[in-house]
Amino acid sequence: MIKNRSEIVFLYDIKDTNPNGDPMDENKPRIDEETGINIVTDVRLKRTIRDHLYKFLKKEIFVREIEYEPGKIQDAKLRVEDFLKEKDKKLDKSKLKLDQIVAIMKKNVLQSCIDVRLFGGTIPIEKSKTEKTALTLTGPVQFRMGRSLHRVEVVHIKGTGAFASEPGKEQKTFRDEYILPYSLICFYGIVNENASQTTGLTDEDVELLLDGMWNGTKNLISRSKVGQIPRLLMRVVYKEQSFHIGDLDKGISIVTEKGDEQIRDVSDFKLDVTRLLKTISENRDKIEKIEFEVNPNLQLVKDKEELAGKELEKLLTREFHATTLKLDERSGAK
Numbered sequence: 001m002i003k004n005r006s007e008i009v010f011l012y013d014i015k016d017t018n019p020n021g022d023p024m025d026e027n028k029p030r031i032d033e034e035t036g037i038n039i040v041t042d043v044r045l046k047r048t049i050r051d052h053l054y055k056f057l058k059k060e061i062f063v064r065e066i067e068y069e070p071g072k073i074q075d076a077k078l079r080v081e082d083f084l085k086e087k088d089k090k091l092d093k094s095k096l097k098l099d100q101i102v103a104i105m106k107k108n109v110l111q112s113c114i115d116v117r118l119f120g121g122t123i124p125i126e127k128s129k130t131e132k133t134a135l136t137l138t139g140p141v142q143f144r145m146g147r148s149l150h151r152v153e154v155v156h157i158k159g160t161g162a163f164a165s166e167p168g169k170e171q172k173t174f175r176d177e178y179i180l181p182y183s184l185i186c187f188y189g190i191v192n193e194n195a196s197q198t199t200g201l202t203d204e205d206v207e208l209l210l211d212g213m214w215n216g217t218k219n220l221i222s223r224s225k226v227g228q229i230p231r232l233l234m235r236v237v238y239k240e241q242s243f244h245i246g247d248l249d250k251g252i253s254i255v256t257e258k259g260d261e262q263i264r265d266v267s268d269f270k271l272d273v274t275r276l277l278k279t280i281s282e283n284r285d286k287i288e289k290i291e292f293e294v295n296p297n298l299q300l301v302k303d304k305e306e307l308a309g310k311e312l313e314k315l316l317t318r319e320f321h322a323t324t325l326k327l328d329e330r331s332g333a334k
Contacts, residue, residue: 151261193241232295253275256268
């Protein structure tokens with residue numbers, strides 16, 4: 001299991017798409033109306049990670065759609081029954097206490113499902129209609145809502161569909177959609193070593209988490225998500241138990257000569273990491289290591305001077321024993 005707490009900062013961008021529609025508001029991109037900032041839920045990021053772990057890395061996950069009959073999808077109570085192993089299926093539930101059944105289910109789900117070890121979950125368990133409970137596991141990995149580092153513009157697009165509105169009609173249906181011409185989205189997260197004692201989170205699980213964030217974002221190729229590009233991923237691992245700096249994402253900002261809403265590409269701005277590096281430097285004695293990945297097209301600035309990806313690598317490696325994750329070289333990138 002993991003022994004050290006760590007903080008994660010993750011940036012990716014989208015272009016002419018909808019990174020996270022709100023089903024309660026015509027599936028429009030989520031916007032903070034006061035600031036014009038684009039919001040992406042932590043649930044969306046976790047879905048990206050889960051899909052990558054399951055589809056590309058062949059890891060079992062608890063939260064996924066499974067048809068048990070044509071047109072019928074499992075609920076959570078049916079899903080948990082999938083984790084009764086053959087030797088457990090021979091047990092007579094009526095002769096077991098409810099807490100014994102809970103212990104069996106907890107062990108099997110945690111052994112099998114990486115997403116529960118990472119994010120926790122609520123697992124309903126029934127012995128009978130009158131004896132039931134819910135096993136709640138707090139996930140060691142938690143993310144705040146993702147927010148764009150700049151104000152965004154929402155564009156409304158109208159178009160025609162491929163089919164007629166009704167049989168016998170000549171007029172085609174109309175469609176409406178809302179997109180963002182550009183958004184650079186920043187997520188902040190914490191890996192809590194204390195909660196990992198409950199779910200059994202391992203160092204290998206965390207490596208796969210980072211792979212899922214980076215390559216899962218690239219591999220999310222749907223009509224509304226195509227073209228997402230991971231730009232920066234940094235994980236700061238600490239020496240002291242129950243310690244982290246906090247708010248590392250607040251140490252980065254955009255520098256651009258354009259208005260925020262006019263940004264259309266990663267080449268339209270530079271990312272200022274001066275405060276982030278200063279904060280890390282001030283806490284160097286409490287840091288065990290730093291892991292990071294930077295997209296080569298992201299332009300970085302430190303103290304108003306351009307900082308190429310290789311220069312950042314040299315700086316972090318020299319001062320903080322940092323290592324590059326080389327996530328683009330992993331099999332999941334294919």
